[in-house]
Amino acid sequence: MPTNVPPQYREAEQRFRDASSIQGKIAALQEMLQIMPKHKGTDHLKAQLRSRLSKLMGDLETSSGGKGGRTEPFSLPKEGAGRVTLIGDTNVGKSLITSSATGARTKVGAYELSTQEPVPGMYPYLDIYIQMVDTPPITNKSTQSRLYGLLRTSDIFVFVADLTNNPIPQIENYFSELSEWGFNLINHSEKTEKTDLMVTKPTIILCNKADIPGALDEYQNVEQKYSSIFPVIMVSAKDEVGLDDLGPTIFKTLDIMRIYTKSPREKLSDFKKKDPIVLPIGSTVIDAATQVHKDLSKKLKYAVLWGESGKFKGQRVGRGHGLIDGDIIEIHN
Ligand SMILES: Nc1nc2c(ncn2[C@@H]2O[C@H](COP(=O)(O)OP(=O)(O)O)[C@@H](O)[C@H]2O)c(=O)[nH]1
Ligand SMILES: [Mg+2]
Incomplete structure (x- = not known):
């Protein structure tokens, strides 16, 4: 055990010892791993904690599923805006x-x-x-x-x-x-x-x-x-x-917002706001472009914007421009 771990680590370690449930032990171990300083001297300890963690995860499966770990706790696919x-x-x-x-x-x-x-x-x-x-x-x-x-x-x-x-x-x-x-x-x-x-x-x-x-x-x-x-x-x-x-x-x-992307070929008067991309509040033009397509974000030059985050309709904005729910953007590359 390296002696140079922060006091929060010792506290989490104590919580690990005191925890009466498997979940409690898992939570404390995860915290210990997070707190641990990142340098070579801690590699061995980290590996030990990880293996303990995965054993506990296994125990949790067995104790609750009864099927020897055949249940998959993370299996439900995430869909939609959250x-x-x-x-x-x-x-x-x-x-x-x-x-x-x-x-x-x-x-x-x-x-x-x-x-x-x-x-x-x-x-x-x-x-x-x-x-x-x-x-x-x-x-x-x-x-x-x-x-x-x-x-x-x-x-x-x-x-x-x-x-x-x-x-x-x-x-x-x-x-x-x-x-x-x-x-x-x-x-x-x-x-x-x-x-x-x-x-x-x-x-x-x-x-x-x-x-x-x-x-x-x-x-x-x-x-x-x-x-x-x-x-x-x-x-x-x-x-x-x-x-x-x-x-x-x-x-x-x-804490999300909806951003609508319009193709430069499409007339604004014909544009209907639908199928928005959903981004965390605080996202920018580049985040929106990345969500549409990774390549698009690399080639992005500027965006044209209609919406509350703009000073006027059809404003040209850069990649770092902060967006607001309901904004329409046209990505140019
Ligand atoms: N009076 C009343 N009964 C409700 C309400 N919501 C649920 N129930 C009843 O409470 C029971 C349990 O509902 P359920 O949705 O199965 O609860 P769950 O175990 O939390 O999933 C059922 O008989 C429901 O019809 C409600 O708003 N008012
Ligand atoms: Mg129920």
């Missing part, structure tokens, strides 16, 4: 929300554990689609490893709380379990360039079953406690009320 994963206890309405928002056929059930596998659907918002994934509860041992992988690859979390069943303890328990798994739940505005997006997750709290008497009082309690940290919204999936707020909140929390 991945939003619905999480929460069983019976809170995750499946009903997913199916009414996306039309995905996910089983809704008044009995426990009707959702045994992550189920993806596509949620239409404005002129884009966002992937919404319904999940089994975190406590469901047989799906924990798949869920863990899925959570890591999610862009944001929507925590669904049942307003008729003590929502605050639901939130507290879940959030502390997720933190034990290594996830840091934040408001999207806290994201910085250094944020590790595998473990830091912008989170929305969605309070469901607003149609049941008494729900409003509970909602007010949740709002009071959490709305300074997270967006909190109230819906009734059953009556399809409040779901309208979900789209804008998700879009904002994903």
Whole structure:
């Protein structure tokens, strides 16, 4: 063990020793690997930690899948403008929300554990689609490893709380379990360039079953406690009320924008805004060109721009020009 590791490393190492769950150990190991200074003297230790990590990942598979590691935790392909994963206890309405928002056929059930596998659907918002994934509860041992992988690859979390069943303890328990798994739940505005997006997750709290008497009082309690940290919204999936707020909140929390590309041959008067490319907020002309085609970005000379980020319509802008949602650009090379 090299003696010149920072104190945070020792703390993570202590967390590794103290962790009672495999997920907790994995989270601590990942942190140790990240903190470790990058130089030759640490290569051996790093290799040791990596091999421990992969063994634990294997254990997680075996303990939860029961099929000797045949399950593939990262298997669900990412689609659309971002991945939003619905999480929460069983019976809170995750499946009903997913199916009414996306039309995905996910089983809704008044009995426990009707959702045994992550189920993806596509949620239409404005002129884009966002992937919404319904999940089994975190406590469901047989799906924990798949869920863990899925959570890591999610862009944001929507925590669904049942307003008729003590929502605050639901939130507290879940959030502390997720933190034990290594996830840091934040408001999207806290994201910085250094944020590790595998473990830091912008989170929305969605309070469901607003149609049941008494729900409003509970909602007010949740709002009071959490709305300074997270967006909190109230819906009734059953009556399809409040779901309208979900789209804008998700879009904002994903921190994305839509950019339309127009060919120089096309007249602006004939141009219809559709099929935007989707980029993180703060992206520039060169990022947009790269998204369209890698080669295009290499040859890019300038872009002509219509939209809010321009000083006037049809402005010529350079590769570093910052774009705003709704901008139209014409790429010249
Ligand atoms: N009254 C009411 N019942 C709901 C609402 N959303 C879901 N449910 C019911 O709650 C039960 C569990 O729903 P489900 O979507 O399977 O929950 P999940 O376990 O979180 O996926 C089902 O019987 C649903 O019909 C709602 O907004 N209001
Ligand atoms: Mg379900």
